[in-house]
Amino acid sequence: MSKPAPIRTLVVTDVCLYREGLCHILANEPAISVTGTASSTDEAVARLAAESIDVVVLDMSCANALDSVRAMMAALPTAQVVGFAVGIDEAELVACVEAGLAGYVPRHATTRDLVDAIGRAVRGEAVCSPTVTATLFRRVAALSRQCTDRPALSEREVEIVDLIDRGLSNKEIARELRIGVATVKNHVHNILEKLRVRRRAEAAARLRPHAPRPTSQQI
Amino acid sequence: MRSSREGRALPTRIVLAALPGMLDDIVRRIIDAAPDFEVVGDVADLREAERVAGSVGADLVIIGTSADDPPLAGAALAEACPGIAIVGIDADARGARGWLAGRPSIAVTDPSAPELLALLRSVTRP
Numbered sequence: 001m002s003k004p005a006p007i008r009t010l011v012v013t014d015v016c017l018y019r020e021g022l023c024h025i026l027a028n029e030p031a032i033s034v035t036g037t038a039s040s041t042d043e044a045v046a047r048l049a050a051e052s053i054d055v056v057v058l059d060m061s062c063a064n065a066l067d068s069v070r071a072m073m074a075a076l077p078t079a080q081v082v083g084f085a086v087g088i089d090e091a092e093l094v095a096c097v098e099a100g101l102a103g104y105v106p107r108h109a110t111t112r113d114l115v116d117a118i119g120r121a122v123r124g125e126a127v128c129s130p131t132v133t134a135t136l137f138r139r140v141a142a143l144s145r146q147c148t149d150r151p152a153l154s155e156r157e158v159e160i161v162d163l164i165d166r167g168l169s170n171k172e173i174a175r176e177l178r179i180g181v182a183t184v185k186n187h188v189h190n191i192l193e194k195l196r197v198r199r200r201a202e203a204a205a206r207l208r209p210h211a212p213r214p215t216s217q218q219i
Numbered sequence: 220m221r222s223s224r225e226g227r228a229l230p231t232r233i234v235l236a237a238l239p240g241m242l243d244d245i246v247r248r249i250i251d252a253a254p255d256f257e258v259v260g261d262v263a264d265l266r267e268a269e270r271v272a273g274s275v276g277a278d279l280v281i282i283g284t285s286a287d288d289p290p291l292a293g294a295a296l297a298e299a300c301p302g303i304a305i306v307g308i309d310a311d312a313r314g315a316r317g318w319l320a321g322r323p324s325i326a327v328t329d330p331s332a333p334e335l336l337a338l339l340r341s342v343t344r345p
Contacts (some may be wrong), residue, residue: 016331017312021245061311084241085311107310110240 006033007122008052012044012068013037013059022057025111031119041068048076055118060096060104061085069099080121084114090135097136102126153194158207160187165204231278231343234260236268236296238283239310246281246308249332256339269299279304279343293318304342308335317342 009032011022019037027034035051038044041064044056056072058065060083069081080102086093088106096104103121105113120126128136153161156177163173170188174181188200195203233256235243243261250256260271265282272280280300282293284307293307297318305318315335316326319342327338 014329015312016329017242017245017308017335020332021248022241025244025248105241108239111244114241 004031006031007118008033008035008054009057009118010035010044010047010051010053010055011037011057012039012041012062012072014039014062015059018059022111022114026057026115026118029115032115041071044068045071045075048072048079053079055079055102055121056081057114057118058083059085060087061107066095066099069096069101073100082114082117082121084109090132093132094135094139097139153191153207157187157191157194160184161191161203161207164188164200165208228255230255230257231339232257232259232276233339234258234262234268234272234275234277234280236262236271236280236282237264238281238308242283242308242310242312245312246335249335250339253336256336265296269296272300272303277303279306279339281306281308281339283308283310285310294323297322306339306342 009026011019011026011034013019013022019039023034023037026032035053036047038047044058047053048056053076056079058068058072058081062068065083069083072079072081081100083096083101083104085107086096086101086104093104103117103126105117117127159177160173163176168176170181170184174184177184188203191203192198192200195206197203197206233250235246235258238246247258247261250258259275259277262268262271268280268282271277280296280303282296282305284293293305293316297303297305301320306315307318308315312329314326314328315330315338317324317338325338325341327334330338
């Protein structure tokens, strides 16, 4: 069996000792190939755009670290970002996960823990303490409640909102769906009520692809 | 640097204390690569550092300091071990400072490995 290719890794931190030290320590790991270091988000994003990188190791104690994660994910969505020096505050951890971190190690972790987190990130795994796991469970449940608190639209109502979004009038929608104008008006009335909006355009905006679509299948 | 009976220069004996895991690994690697220093102890807290430094005859203790009030921990240890040089490194490694004979000496911001070694030498061989 052939050996897996080394994980191409970029180290990003504005702290000199960490930049030099992690670069040297990770370079001695057979499974990792350090492609370089960056001392700022801009520098890292430029490298991500120009090089083939699997994992970014990012110092989460840097200023605006969450913005850095988002910028790096946007520059190279296939790269996994692993944060180090992550605090133990629950809100901070959740924010890191929501920003797109694929893995993290806390402030007290060793370089061995970091190497492990890099390997896991590439394999699509992450290790969290039981406390962090419970925090993430609560967060997912809260997000799910936010979605299901909205009433579901029927398939027909979703279809009508799509036609509204394409700029069709009630009369045109009736013709398109081969139903009566009064029936369309009833549907529109129900849609506005369910989505708690007052205008057809607002309903359409709520159901655009980037917005959550509350259909009966999702509940 | 101390000398052996034959006049050979002996490496400076260092105890690492309360450094966060990753920083501990990094500092140890830097010291291991410098022939004039050797790590003779690695402890989790400052109270133990005081005890171990005395028992192994350390010349220098490198401590991890809190970002909240970095000078305090180093000053307390320097006072407790007046014959031993102390260097404190911030947990986030953005700064380091030395104490010699119980008094603060030099401070460095965002040190590189050579700058850290220079700081260690400056407090052990003034």
